[in-house]
Amino acid sequence: xxxxxxxxxxxxxxxxxxxxxxxxxxxxxxxxxxxxxxxxxxxxxxxxxxxxxxxxxxxxxxxxxxxxxxxxxxxxxxxxxxxxxxxxxxxxxxxxxxxxxxxxxxxxxxxxxxxxxxxxxxxxxxxxxxxxxxxxxxxxxxxxxxxxxxxxxxxxxxxxxxxxxxxxxxxxxxxxxxxxxxxxxxxxxxxxxxxxxxxxxxxxxxxxxxxxxxxxxxxxxxxxxxxxxxxxxxxxxxxxxxxxxxxxxxxxxxxxxxxxxxxxxxxxxxxxxxxxxxxxxxxxxxxxxxxxxxxxxxxxxxxxxxx
Amino acid sequence: xxxxxxxxxxxxxxxxxxxxxxxxxxxxxxxxxxxxxxxxxxxxxxxxxxxxxxxxxxxxxxxxxxxxxxxxxxxxxxxxxxxxxxxxxxxxxxxxxxxxxxxxxxxxxxxxxxxxxxxxxxxxxxxxxxxxxxxxxxxxxxxxxxxxxxxxxxxxxxxxxxxxxxxxxxxxxxxxxxxxxxxxxxxxxxxxxxxxxxxxxxxxxxxxxxxxxxxxxxxxxxxxxxxxxxxxxxxxxxxxxxxxxxxxxxxxxxxxxxxxxxxxxxxxxxxxxxxxxxxxxxxxxxxxxxxxxxx
Numbered sequence: 120x121x122x123x124x125x126x127x128x129x130x131x132x133x134x135x136x137x138x139x140x141x142x143x144x145x146x147x148x149x150x151x152x153x154x155x156x157x158x159x160x161x162x163x164x165x166x167x168x169x170x171x172x173x174x175x176x177x178x179x180x181x182x183x184x185x186x187x188x189x190x191x192x193x194x195x196x197x198x199x200x201x202x203x204x205x206x207x208x209x210x211x212x213x214x215x216x217x218x219x220x221x222x223x224x225x226x227x228x229x230x231x232x233x234x235x236x237x238x239x240x241x242x243x244x245x246x247x248x249x250x251x252x253x254x255x256x257x258x259x260x261x262x263x264x265x266x267x268x269x270x271x272x273x274x275x276x277x278x279x280x281x282x283x284x285x286x287x288x289x290x291x292x293x294x295x296x297x298x299x300x301x302x303x304x305x306x307x308x309x310x311x312x313x314x315x316x317x318x319x320x321x322x323x324x325x326x327x328x329x330x331x332x333x334x335x336x337x338x339x340x341x342x343x344x345x346x347x348x349x350x351x352x353x354x355x356x357x358x359x360x361x362x363x364x365x366x367x368x369x370x371x372x373x374x375x376x377x378x379x380x381x382x383x384x385x386x387x388x389x390x391x392x393x394x395x396x397x398x399x400x401x402x403x404x405x406x407x408x409x410x411x412x413x414x415x416x417x418x419x420x421x422x423x424x425x426x
Numbered sequence: 427x428x429x430x431x432x433x434x435x436x437x438x439x440x441x442x443x444x445x446x447x448x449x450x451x452x453x454x455x456x457x458x459x460x461x462x463x464x465x466x467x468x469x470x471x472x473x474x475x476x477x478x479x480x481x482x483x484x485x486x487x488x489x490x491x492x493x494x495x496x497x498x499x500x501x502x503x504x505x506x507x508x509x510x511x512x513x514x515x516x517x518x519x520x521x522x523x524x525x526x527x528x529x530x531x532x533x534x535x536x537x538x539x540x541x542x543x544x545x546x547x548x549x550x551x552x553x554x555x556x557x558x559x560x561x562x563x564x565x566x567x568x569x570x571x572x573x574x575x576x577x578x579x580x581x582x583x584x585x586x587x588x589x590x591x592x593x594x595x596x597x598x599x600x601x602x603x604x605x606x607x608x609x610x611x612x613x614x615x616x617x618x619x620x621x622x623x624x625x626x627x628x629x630x631x632x633x634x635x636x637x638x639x640x641x642x643x644x645x646x647x648x649x650x651x652x653x654x655x656x657x658x659x660x661x662x663x664x665x666x667x668x669x670x671x672x673x674x675x676x677x678x679x680x681x682x683x684x685x686x687x688x689x690x691x692x693x694x695x696x697x698x699x700x701x702x703x704x705x706x707x708x709x710x711x712x713x714x715x716x717x718x719x720x721x
Contacts, residue, residue, distance in 0.1 A: 145543030152534030153549075155595035158576070160556055163567035170567070178570045223461060226454040229435040239707065240462040246703045247469065248654025250672045251695045254679065255468050258689070263484075265685055267471050270488035303465070307711065314434065321436055331450055334436045360562050363657055367676055381562060388566045389661065401563030408560035 168405070171398035178394060188399035197375060197383070205359060205380045207290045212358045216298035217351065223302065224309035225339060238307070245304040253367040256296035257283070260368075283369050286376035293364050293377060309346065316342045348422065352415040356408055380404045469696065476503075476689035483685055503690045507678075509671070513698075516653055516670035522590035523652035524645050530594035531644065532637070535603025540612070550604075557597035568592075572662060584665045589658055593651075599644050606640040607633075642709050646702065653699055671695045 146153075171188055173180035192198055227237055244252065259267045260282035269279040283289050320338050329337065340347065362381040365371055371378040371386070380400060388397030432439040441447040475483055477492035477499060504510065537543065538550055572582045582588050610633070618628050656672035663669050669677065675695055678688050703710060 141541060142543040145537045145541040145546075148533045148541070149537040149543075149549070151530045151594065152600060155530060155591055156553070156556065156597070158571060159568060159592050159595040160559075160564065160597075162576075163564040163571065164559070166567040166570070167563040178573065223458070225436070226458055229437060229451065229454055230458065231432050237458050237462065238711070240465055241458075242711070243703075244465050244469075246650065246699045247696050248650075248656075248672055248699060250654060250656040250675055251692050254675055254688070254692055255472050257679070258472065258685070259468055264486065264488070265483050267468065273486060273488060299464070299468070318434055321438065325438055325441070331436060331447070339436060356560055360560060367656070367679070384562075385565065389569075394566060397566050398563070401566070404562040405560055408562060412558055412560070 164405075167398050168402050171395065171402045173395065175394040177392075184395075188395040189403070191396050192399045192403065197378070200375065201378050201380060201383050204290060204376070204378055205361075208294060208361050208379060209355055209358045211291050211294040212297065212354060213351070215294060216302060216358075217354055219298060220302045220305035220309055220350075221343075221347070223306045224313055225335065227306065227310050228313040238310070241306055242303040244300050244302075247300065249300065249363055250367055252300040253296060253364050256292075256299065257368045259296075260292055283377075284373050286373050289369055289373065289377040293361075293368055294358075296368070297358075297361075297364055305350065309343065309350075312343045312346050313339070344422065345419075348415070348419060352411070355411060359408060359411075360404065469693075472689050473693050476686055476693055478686055480684050480686055500690065503687050504694065507674075507683075507687065507691060509674070509691065509694055511667060512669060512671045512674045513694075515668055516672070516698075519586050519589050519655065519659065519670055520649050520652040522586055523593035523655075524648045526590045526594035527596060527599055527648035528641055528645055531596055531599040532603045532641070534600045536607055536633075538600075539604045539607035540615075553597045553600060557601065569661060583662055584668060585662075588662050589652065589655060592658065593648055596648075599648075602644060603640060606637065610636055639709070642706065646706050646710060649702060650699055654695075 170180050172183060172185060174182045174184045174187070223241060227234060227241065230237065247255070258265070261267075261269065262281050262284050263279055264270060264273060266279070266282070268282065272278075272280065283292055316339065320342070321334060324334050324338055360381045361379050362385060365377045365379055365382050366385070369377045371382055381404065384397045384400040384404070387393045387400060391397075432442060437447050437451060442451060471490075474491060477495050478489070482489065482493060538546055538553075568588075572588045574581060614632060615628050618632055623631065654672055655670070656676060659670050659673045660676060663673065672695065675688075675691055678691055683691075
């Protein structure tokens with residue numbers, strides 16, 4: 120009897136030891152990720168928000184100034200223009216870049232012959248490095264005879280067009296280049312979820328006499344609705360933070376016509392050395408995006424409740 | 427011909443015999459052929475124009491093919507621009523990024539999936555939230571840390587460390603690993619242990635071989651991303667001998683090199699990505715399906 124209790128006690132002791140060992144061992148293995156997450160994502164995010172309330176000399180905060188940096192940004196004559204530009208990027212990318220992958224994926228799923236050829240060809244621009252893609256399009260839009268589009272126009276005797284240098288079209292043209300680079304990858308994602316749609320749904324619709332577009336509207340799109348919503352939100356969030364493309368293609372020009380919020384924050388920080396303003400701009404962007412994300416979660420919950 | 431029988435999709439095989447659906451079906455081909463043309467032509471045009479002399483680039487009427495295709499021009503431009511140096515620099519960034527992306531995120535994913543120490547749920551929630559968080563606002567504070575890292579006060583400018591470390595802090599990759607490890611049954615591990623395998627033995631003989639697909643997928647993605655990475659190297663690396671290929675392209679644009687040289691440099695920057703894609707095409711296209719379904 121006595122022997123048994125000591126046995127249980129010993130066993131409990133070993134399990135406890137085992138669980139301590141498991142915890143310590145687990146967190147040691149997790150430590151590298153935790154440290155990097157802290158130093159390169161969480162800490163910078165928080166520091167950025169806190170320092171945006173300070174006056175900074177170089178990178179050192181000197182005195183608390185409340186919302187002074189924000190007032191600077193909001194009263195800057197460029198603020199409204201740049202915010203509008205950023206929304207223009209989002210608008211054009213939703214109009215052009217959002218439906219295209221869905222359409223291409225539906226078509227790729229539909230065709231039989233040469234499917235793998237088309238799938239690979241559609242994907243190819245995705246593997247071109249972002250900066251190379253931007254520069255390829257920069258040269259396509261080159262404002263003189265050297266540009267592909269102007270060379271093409273010259274075949275018909277049309278004078279060279281200014282393309283990116285025209286402030287009315289510059290954002291639209293940048294968005295087209297982004298779509299060229301990004302659509303293929305998204306298409307393949309949509310294709311994967313299209314192939315998992317139950318074929319019987321279509322057969323039933325055919326029996327009911329539904330036409331092609333009716334089937335797309337009533338079966339295809341609802342079946343991939345969660346991906347459609349997620350893709351929409353992700354696109355809004357990523358395009359709202361667009362920076363590399365205007366930076367490499369136009370430098371924000373002509374006359375600030377393609378300047379985005381993220382690029383403005385970058386310029387204020389790294390070229391103007393007005394760190395406080397830069398942080399305030401980023402924090403404003405961050406807040407807008409967080410609100411959008413929360414809105415998405417609410418929307419998503421509603422969608423799930425309805426299903 | 428059974429191979430080409432239509433089995434899936436909105437239009438059924440029977441309907442394809444009707445003229446209306448035939449028209450829809452073939453107009454899809456027409457649209458896709460147009461897409462393929464738009465997808466491929468810009469890059470092909472850049473490549474062909476790279477072989478032209480500047481005068482020919484400006485010729486009226488424009489030409490598509492260069493008057494002479496001399497491959498010696500490739501070598502000339504390569505050595506004149508010292509692209510070998512930039513290739514090597516990019517390769518360093520790629521290797522470090524891949525190592526960090528795989529080792530750090532795999533360890534993290536393994537802990538959350540299989541070891542599950544106390545507090546796992548909280549950490550997991552933080553990781554998911556962080557992934558959804560917009561990255562706006564981190565750039566300047568991260569740069570402050572690169573110049574003067576907290577606690578240890580090291581200046582990491584003109585090193586590749588910032589890029590490598592940031593590749594390790596990737597919540598998406600961690601979740602990919604976690605999902606993958608979740609799908610490996612614990613009983614497999616226990617069975618091996620009963621057979622007398624040690625922890626290390628289990629890792630090398632069971633987990634590692636099973637994880638090859640996910641390691642390949644994350645590795646290729648990290649490599650492609652690192653090869654094209656432009657933003658951080660442009661900020662962190664000032665030493666001209668250390669700049670990678672992507673930054674070189676940007677510098678060439680602002681330093682007004684002749685167009686043909688810029689064109690060829692662009693092609694040189696695409697070739698490695700294209701080679702990797704051709705070699706790992708199956709894993710890249712297949713791996714995306716895995717990610718699409720799980721993520």
